[in-house]
Amino acid sequence: MKYLENVLHGESWSATGGSWTNNLEKEFAKKFGVKYAVAFNSGTSTLHAALEAAGVGPGDEVISPALTVIMDTTATLHANAIPVYADIDPETFTIDPEDIKRKISPKTKAIITVSLYGLSPDIDPILDFAKKNSLIVIEDNAQCVLGTYKGRLVGTLGHMASYSFETTKHISCGEGGMIITDNEKYAEIMRKIGGHGFRNLRAGEGRVRLNQDIFQNPHYKRHDVLGWNYRLSEFNAAVALAQLERVEELVHLRIKSAEIFMDAMSGCNYLVPQKVPDGYTNSYYTLGVIYNGEEEIGVSWEDFRRAYIQEGGDGIYGAWSVPYLEPMVSERQFVKRCPWVYAKIGYEKGLCPIAEKIQPKLMQFKTNYRGIGLAKKKASALRSTINRFSL
Ligand SMILES: Cc1ncc(COP(=O)(O)O)c(C=O)c1O
Numbered sequence: 001m002k003y004l005e006n007v008l009h010g011e012s013w014s015a016t017g018g019s020w021t022n023n024l025e026k027e028f029a030k031k032f033g034v035k036y037a038v039a040f041n042s043g044t045s046t047l048h049a050a051l052e053a054a055g056v057g058p059g060d061e062v063i064s065p066a067l068t069v070i071m072d073t074t075a076t077l078h079a080n081a082i083p084v085y086a087d088i089d090p091e092t093f094t095i096d097p098e099d100i101k102r103k104i105s106p107k108t109k110a111i112i113t114v115s116l117y118g119l120s121p122d123i124d125p126i127l128d129f130a131k132k133n134s135l136i137v138i139e140d141n142a143q144c145v146l147g148t149y150k151g152r153l154v155g156t157l158g159h160m161a162s163y164s165f166e167t168t169k170h171i172s173c174g175e176g177g178m179i180i181t182d183n184e185k186y187a188e189i190m191r192k193i194g195g196h197g198f199r200n201l202r203a204g205e206g207r208v209r210l211n212q213d214i215f216q217n218p219h220y221k222r223h224d225v226l227g228w229n230y231r232l233s234e235f236n237a238a239v240a241l242a243q244l245e246r247v248e249e250l251v252h253l254r255i256k257s258a259e260i261f262m263d264a265m266s267g268c269n270y271l272v273p274q275k276v277p278d279g280y281t282n283s284y285y286t287l288g289v290i291y292n293g294e295e296e297i298g299v300s301w302e303d304f305r306r307a308y309i310q311e312g313g314d315g316i317y318g319a320w321s322v323p324y325l326e327p328m329v330s331e332r333q334f335v336k337r338c339p340w341v342y343a344k345i346g347y348e349k350g351l352c353p354i355a356e357k358i359q360p361k362l363m364q365f366k367t368n369y370r371g372i373g374l375a376k377k378k379a380s381a382l383r384s385t386i387n388r389f390s391l
Pocket of ligand 1: 071141143165176
C-alpha cells in the first residue's frame with residue numbers, strides 16, 4: 001500500500017518516466033544474479049519479444065512442449081513462426097530432450113522449454129544440442145520461481161528466461177512479466193520491441209525521456225526499431241517489487257502446501273504426483289498429479305473432484321488441452337495471418353502421444369494458499385475423499 005501511494009503521488013505512472021519499473025528490474029536481476037531484466041506487461045509479450053531477439057521470423061520453426069499453456073504457441077505465431085511440438089516425459093511431464101532431437105529441421109531457430117508446474121525440464125541435454133545446432137533456448141518460467149536444476153538456479157540456464165506476474169503466479173501484480181538474460185544485445189532488442197522501438201532505449205534503461213532537450217527537439221528521430229507497447233505500468237511494478245521482496249516466503253508457502261497435499265495422498269495408488277528428479281527443486285506453482293482412479297477404483301475424474309468439494313476441498317484444476325488440439329490451432333485459424341508461411345501447416349491428433357494420454361488424467365492441486373493452516377484443512381478434505389473411496 002505504501003509503494004502504491006508513492007506511485008500515485010509520483011511524477012510518472014509510466015515506465016517511460018518513472019523509477020518503479022527500473023527498480024523492479026534491478027532487484028529482479030540481482031535476485032537471479034544476471035546482468036539484465038526487462039519488465040513487460042505479461043508473460044506472453046515477454047515470449048514474443050524473446051523470439052524476436054532470437055532472430056525468429058516468418059517461416060522459422062520454434063519447438064515447444066506438447067503440455068503447456070497456449071501462450072507458447074501464440075507467441076510463436078505472433079513472430080510469424082511455425083510451432084513444432086515435442087512430447088513430454090511421462091513422469092516429470094516436462095519436455096523430452098530426445099523428442100526435441102527428433103523434431104528438429106533445418107528451419108528450427110529456437111526452443112522454448114517450459115518449467116511445468118514449477119519444475120525445470122532436463123535442460124542440460126537440450127542446451128548441448130542447442131549449442132551444436134546454433135539454436136536459442138528460451139526458458140518459459142512463468143510457473144517457476146527460484147526452482148533449481150542440478151544445483152543451478154532455474155532462469156540462468158538458457159539464453160533468456162521469461163516470467164509472468166499474472167494473478168495466479170508466485171510473484172503477482174495482476175498482469176505483468178519479466179525477461180532476464182546476460183546478453184546485452186538481446187536485452188536491448190527486447191526492450192525496444194516492448195517499448196515502441198524508441199531509439200534511446202538501452203538494455204538496462206527503460207526510461208525514454210532522460211534528456212528532455214534531445215527528446216523534445218522537433219528534428220529528433222525517435223524510433224529505429226519496429227516495436228509495440230508491452231510496458232509494465234508503475235503501479236504494477238510497485239506491487240511486483242513488494243512481492244519480490246518477500247519471494248522466498250511466497251515460494252516456501254507453495255512448496256510447503258504441496259508437501260502437505262503429497263503427504264495426504266501418500267499410500268494412495270491412484271494419485272501419482274509429478275516426479276521431481278534428484279538435484280531439482282520444484283517451486284510448485286501447482287501440484288500436478290496423474291489421476292488413475294478411473295482404472296483403479298472405478299471413479300471418474302469429475303466424480304472424484306465433486307467428492308473432494310463435498311468434503312470441503314477446493315482447487316482441483318484440469319490441465320489445459322495439448323495446444324495443437326485447441327480449436328484455434330487444430331482448425332488452422334492462424335493460417336490467415338500469414339498464408340504464405342502457414343498454407344501447408346496443420347496438426348493432427350497423435351503427434352505427441354504421451355502428452356495426449358496424460359493431459360486428461362492430470363489434476364492440478366492449488367498451492368497458492370494464504371497460509372499453511374488453510375492448506376492443511378484442504379489436504380485433510382483430500383484425505384477424507386481418499387478414505388471415502390477406499391471403504
Ligand atoms: C507456462 C506459462 N507460460 C506463459 C504464460 C503466460 O503468461 P501471461 O498470462 O502473463 O501472459 C503462463 C501463464 O498464464 C504460463 O503458465
